[in-house]
């Protein structure tokens with residue numbers, strides 16, 4: 001059995017993934033704000049440090065895969081702090097523990113919104129600036145959520161083939177779901193106007209919103225021993241939304 005770290009394990013995609021991996025006989029260290037083995041708030045530097053501390057202690061210093069799933073779609077700086085900095089500090093902070101695995105893997109959860117319109121200034125600050133400046137921009141920028149997911153996918157592509165990752169034998173990928181039936185989506189769909197905007201913004205010709213276990217299956221594959229050759233990719237699990245929005249991509 002392998003040891004998997006799953007952030008956002010208390011709900012939705014993270015919960016479904018943790019459950020699937022446990023059913024397959026693996027050890028799962030879940031991390032979340034509540035209802036998890038490791039309680040940590042990924043919106044703050046202190047919370048991110050306690051994630052690393054908690055996982056180091058729970059795992060005994062070795063993990064085989066890290067799945068950075070936790071994320072929110074709320075207005076403003078918290079979304080940037082959790083979706084981007086929370087995910088990146090999870091991946092980089094746990095890298096030393098991955099080095100002790102014979103088949104280390106990392107997967108983050110991006111989004112179909114990573115190809116939606118975005119805020120250029122915020123994207124640049126996320127990728128190259130200070131967190132404080134990015135959070136200030138996130139307080140006033142329009143499409144913060146989409147920008148954090150674009151930045152996350154881009155970060156993965158930029159780091160995948162560096163000495164720290166490919167050089168250390170660690171594949172680094174993302175899954176970009178379309179609309180998935182979770183608490184996050186339910187909250188957004190509560191408002192009919194928002195629901196209509198979201199459905200129009202991410203059209204899914206192949207079947208519409210799906211259950212979180214479908215995303216869990218792909219996350220488990222990417223984080224499993226069998227994935228020895230794919231890295232730097234963002235895989236769209238989106239019912240065709242990426243094709244509908246972007247058409248030809250090569």
Ligand code: NAI
Nearest residue numbers: 008010011012013041042043070071111179180182183184
């Ligand atoms: P969810 O709301 O069901 O689960 C998210 C989990 O993250 C919750 O358990 C929550 O407590 C945790 N979390 C939130 N803030 C946190 C923090 N500061 N520190 C630690 N944990 C925190 O949402 P869902 O849909 O399962 O989302 C999982 C990921 O999938 C997110 O990154 C989201 O952006 C992404 N996603 C979701 C889509 C959807 O349609 N549901 C579509 C595309 C991407």
